[in-house]
Amino acid sequence: xxxxxxxxxxxxxxxxxxxxxxxxxxxxxxxxxxxxxxxxxxxxxxxxxxxxxxxxxxxxxxxxxxxxxxxxxxxxxxxxxxxxxxxxxxxxxxxxxxxxxxxxxxxxxxxxxxxxxxxxxxxxxxxxxxxxxxxxxxxxxxxxxxxxxxxxxxxxxxxxxxxxxxxxxxxxxxxxxxxxxxxxxxxxxxxxxxxxxxxxxxxxxxxxxxxxxxxx
Numbered sequence: 001x002x003x004x005x006x007x008x009x010x011x012x013x014x015x016x017x018x019x020x021x022x023x024x025x026x027x028x029x030x031x032x033x034x035x036x037x038x039x040x041x042x043x044x045x046x047x048x049x050x051x052x053x054x055x056x057x058x059x060x061x062x063x064x065x066x067x068x069x070x071x072x073x074x075x076x077x078x079x080x081x082x083x084x085x086x087x088x089x090x091x092x093x094x095x096x097x098x099x100x101x102x103x104x105x106x107x108x109x110x111x112x113x114x115x116x117x118x119x120x121x122x123x124x125x126x127x128x129x130x131x132x133x134x135x136x137x138x139x140x141x142x143x144x145x146x147x148x149x150x151x152x153x154x155x156x157x158x159x160x161x162x163x164x165x166x167x168x169x170x171x172x173x174x175x176x177x178x179x180x181x182x183x184x185x186x187x188x189x190x191x192x193x194x195x196x197x198x199x200x201x202x203x204x205x206x207x208x209x210x211x212x213x214x215x216x
Contacts, residue, residue, distance in 0.1 A: 050192050054134075054185055060126050064193050068128045071116045072193035075132055078108050079187050080202055083180075095163055095172055096155070099148055102179075106140050128193050135186045143179045147172050 053059045064072070083093070083101040109132055118129060154166045163169055184203060191199030 054131075054189055060131075062126050062128065062131065062193055064128065067117055069194050071112065071132075072128045072190045073196070074112050075109060075128070076187055076190035076194055076196065076199070078112070079105060079183070079190070083176075086180075095147075095151060095166075095169060095176070098176060099144065099151060102140055102144055103148075106136060106144065109136055109140075128190070131186070131189060131193070135183070139179060139182050139186065143175060147175070 050062045050064060051059055082105050083098045113129055113132055116129070150168055151166070151172070154161075154168070158165065166172075187203060188199055191202075196202070
């Protein structure tokens with residue numbers, strides 16, 4: 001309603017104006033329209049279809065533009081440095097640190113989606129936002145909902161005892177490895193949507209040259 005009133009007043013003002021002022025007003029309006037059109041073009045430019053295969057979802061078709069590529073890059077780079085992408089062997093690290101890292105990834109992914117511009121250019125297919133939400137709801141959330149309360153209960157009942165004394169530690173680590181395998185496919189999908197060419201090298205750096213990644 002407000003926008004309509006503004007437009008109506010603008011038309012009325014133009015109708016009662018002549019000479020140089022009329023030229024200035026119409027020029028300003030034309031400039032605003034061109035600027036808006038260029039912004040819309042930049043946001044929808046370079047539309048492309050990308051096909052990816054994901055656990056639980058089979059092959060999916062995504063439509064991406066520059067904005068969604070940027071979101072996919074942010075999600076990829078945030079995930080690739082965490083335990084979701086880096087193997088945690090039975091003798092390595094702590095499950096508490098791993099779960100804390102996954103909680104951080106959940107929160108960061110959700111925040112990235114909240115501040116990003118939603119995809120409005122897609123009529124068919126899926127978007128990077130859909131991919132991220134599925135990653136949260138199908139992979140991270142079930143694992144954290146299952147294992148965080150159990151580990152916390154052990155920590156509260158046995159303060160000071162090492163995690164190796166937790167009877168469920170082996171089972172938790174086994175499910176963590178399954179989560180990591182599924183997360184690997186999601187991260188490759190983010191990489192494809194972002195247009196990253198060396199994603200596998202980033203996910204699996206040569207052990208002889210790459211420094212170890214700490215769990216965040």
